[in-house]
Amino acid sequence: MGNHFRTSGDEQSASQAPMPQANGVESKDSVPDFQSDPLAQHAASAGDASAAQSAANPMLNIPSPAAPAQPRVNVPDPLVDPVGPSTPSLAGIPDPSAPAAAPAATAAAVTAPDVFMTPAGAAGPSTDADEARQIRDLDAALQNPDFTSVFAPADLDRAQERKKIARQAGVEPVILTEHLTKIYPAQPNKPALDDVNIEIYPGEFVFLVGHSGSGKTTLLNTLLRNVKPTSGRVLVAGQDLMRIKNRRIPYLRRQIGAVFQDYKLLPNKTAYENVAFALQCIGKPRGVIRAQVPEVLRLVGLADQMDSLPDQLSGGEQQRVSVARAMVNRPPLLICDEPTGNLDPAISLGIMKLLERINRTGTTVIVATHDREMVDSMHRRVIALEGGRVIRDQERGGYGNYGSF
Numbered sequence: 001m002g003n004h005f006r007t008s009g010d011e012q013s014a015s016q017a018p019m020p021q022a023n024g025v026e027s028k029d030s031v032p033d034f035q036s037d038p039l040a041q042h043a044a045s046a047g048d049a050s051a052a053q054s055a056a057n058p059m060l061n062i063p064s065p066a067a068p069a070q071p072r073v074n075v076p077d078p079l080v081d082p083v084g085p086s087t088p089s090l091a092g093i094p095d096p097s098a099p100a101a102a103p104a105a106t107a108a109a110v111t112a113p114d115v116f117m118t119p120a121g122a123a124g125p126s127t128d129a130d131e132a133r134q135i136r137d138l139d140a141a142l143q144n145p146d147f148t149s150v151f152a153p154a155d156l157d158r159a160q161e162r163k164k165i166a167r168q169a170g171v172e173p174v175i176l177t178e179h180l181t182k183i184y185p186a187q188p189n190k191p192a193l194d195d196v197n198i199e200i201y202p203g204e205f206v207f208l209v210g211h212s213g214s215g216k217t218t219l220l221n222t223l224l225r226n227v228k229p230t231s232g233r234v235l236v237a238g239q240d241l242m243r244i245k246n247r248r249i250p251y252l253r254r255q256i257g258a259v260f261q262d263y264k265l266l267p268n269k270t271a272y273e274n275v276a277f278a279l280q281c282i283g284k285p286r287g288v289i290r291a292q293v294p295e296v297l298r299l300v301g302l303a304d305q306m307d308s309l310p311d312q313l314s315g316g317e318q319q320r321v322s323v324a325r326a327m328v329n330r331p332p333l334l335i336c337d338e339p340t341g342n343l344d345p346a347i348s349l350g351i352m353k354l355l356e357r358i359n360r361t362g363t364t365v366i367v368a369t370h371d372r373e374m375v376d377s378m379h380r381r382v383i384a385l386e387g388g389r390v391i392r393d394q395e396r397g398g399y400g401n402y403g404s405f
């Protein structure tokens, strides 16, 4: 079936399993060119034929039949647009130390929060002054932080459609939760997760949004099996997390790259050593480590800072080390909890484009974020939580109105 995850016993062979194909792929424009795609080349040079192939292939993004072709994010992609012919790397990520030219592009690219959305998309400019005033008034009303699900109901029909298409294509979800509930003992009357039902398929890029305390981190920690659910069902990478034996958990985590707001780098190790450590922990031979670590650091634009300690790097650079560490083993699933929470907008854009670039190689990416502009500009699937419940699951959604935090 379409499960491209590896298990402990088939780590090598599973990497050669073909990527599942499905109807409805990204528009040709957004399909990465393998020859010019450094991540695809990384996969190929690492001897992983299927990863290289999946990098060259359109990723599996199961769209709604009703959805339009995925729009390109209207920003220069520093990860796609090489600095020059001899630098086909990801070095174009804005350098925090340089005076950023990016903000202008960012400002132009990032659409203003548009909360007054029709089901088909943003309401266009009205020529009728009265209608425009009403829209303005409604937009203002929707800024009320109490605004929740009335204008953004869970799109259950879409979820059903997605499920149906995937099943027809024989694809299994990377993540499946059924009636997932988590009640922390300290808060017995307030579930952190309350009857959460989601399916995420291989190759998807999903934003997780919601108020502070809505349950995003609890959900991600549940997927990482850092938190054990109270009830319900959770499947990740084909593993039933309610039944998984403790000795299997390390194998589960090998399939998942994780990126956190506070980077979680080892302070006394260099960038190189932090990334190498991830491979040492899973027993990779020294030759593999020597080949892959510089390569992945080059891909995130840190070729010149491999020997720097974390406190010699800017926040954006530290986060790039963290992303490099998360992806060095090419996990099929990348979980990011507020990866840009500590970064300024231009640097955040670079990190998010990096995650998008990784997603285009076939990696499923789930990102919890409060970054409204980023979510609105990227037009990806958005799952919104409130009070531990899914209140919206939108194919190409925006941030919605959750007030400020």
Ligand SMILES: Nc1ncnc2c1ncn2[C@@H]1O[C@H](COP(=O)(O)OP(=O)(O)OP(=O)(O)O)[C@@H](O)[C@H]1O
Pocket (backbone or CB within 6 Å): 184, 185, 186, 187, 190, 191, 192, 210, 211, 212, 213, 214, 215, 216, 217, 218, 219
């Ligand atoms: N270890 C814990 N023990 C008790 N309650 C917890 C624990 N962790 C989280 N909670 C509670 O669970 C709820 C969900 O918290 P969670 O951290 O998942 O939300 P969040 O959406 O990630 O918030 P933020 O955006 O601020 O990170 C909150 O009410 C929180 O107080």
